[in-house]
Amino acid sequence: MSQPREIVPGATYLLTRRVLRRHLLLRPDAAINQLLVYALAVSARRYGVEVHALCAMSTHLHLVVTDAQGVLPRFLQFFHRIVALGTKVLRKWEGPVWDHEATSVVRLLTQAAVVEKIAYVLANPVAAGLVRHAREWPGAKVEVGELGRGALYATRPSAYLDPKNPQWAEEATLPLALPPGIEQENAEGFRDAVAAELERQEAQAHAELEGQGRRFLGADRASEVSPYERAMSFEGLRARNPTFAVGREQGDARRTAAAAVRAFRVSYRAALERWCAGVRSVLFPVGTWWMRTFHGVSVDGAVLAA
Structure with missing residues (x-):
């Protein structure tokens, strides 16, 4: 039996959902980016979820959100369903889109954890060897300068969504909220902390790829691969399934x-x-x-x- 999930209104989470067998179905292009942003904006508004960070990789999605109303499972079900059905239409894909494993839900219990995990989300394309800097990734994403003050915008995708259905507005805007506990007067310091952590993680990724004798794929090539291929790089078995994070050197909090x-x-x-x-x-x-x-x-x- 799986462990019970604790859902608390106002909790902040790192969310990760993976595509079936690491197919590149979410390979970045205009149509997929539009679908992801629109679906996220509509879902977040419907369930009162505050979005802080996003990075859509070809094989998985990362989000950092705050579940203000304590309805995270409803939000995930709705959002992932729209993305899956829209992706099936766009890619002419038969069968499941998402991996059989449940969404990874990691509650972020300290500001240090929020900073580290947002940087982790943004740095994901760099850590994967796709682009040298996070800002170069062509997929749907949030940049450091947008944290807590930017917004994502998309018109309604033509794939799957019925324009006659009133729940699918012609346009959707997703304001990017500051995480709980960070006031506007401290927002710039928060963004600076994320930027510093992102720089650290990018430098670590650069060193690891150099040590392996590998080169970055580049944004253009990452956008040109077939969405029906699979990522073939080694990925260890996910033996651990963490439910919370507190950040580095936070032993008492852990x-x-x-x-x-x-x-x-x-x-x-x-x-x-x-x-x-x-x-x-x-x-x-x-x-x-x-x-x-x-x-x-x-x-x-x-x-x-x-």
Whole structure:
């Protein structure tokens, strides 16, 4: 049985979703970029999700978002469905688009973690050996200077979305929000911190590729590869599935977070066992989502609406 997922309103996450068998279905081009930005803008507005960073790689998507209303699973389901169905039309693709593994959801518990993971998202094309600097990547992305003050814009894609359906507006704009806890007067310092971390990660990627005797593919060649090919570079088995991050050299925060995750799971399992035994009055811990949404269980003494 999979571990229960704790969904807390106002939490910030690094989200990653991978394409089936590392096919290059999201290879950057105008149509795919338009689909991704439009779908993200519509989905974020529908579920009140604040978007901080985005990088669409050919084989996977990275996002950093804040789930203001505590409805992250609904947002992911809606967003990924639009992207998958639109991609199937654009690529004339039969079968699944997404990998069978669930979306990686990593809760970012400190400002250090937010800075590091946003830089990680932006640096992804560099770490993959595709472009020398993050700003050169031709896929849908956010740049450092846009953090907390820019916006992404797209018109409605012609693929899949019915122009007669009122839920698909002709245009969609996605404002880029500052992460929680960062005020406007501190925004420039936050962007400077992300820029410094991005520079560090880019330099690390440069050193690793040089050590391997490899060269960067380049934006033009990355845009010209067939979307039906697969990434063939070595990728180790994903043995770890982290649920939170606190940033480097944050030992006390890591121990506190790990203890909180264990406490939630223990409490959830105990409540679920009693509920399965027929005790419908049992209280589930704060952060319970699935059982509250689909079975209306009590959380903190009140039965919350789905």
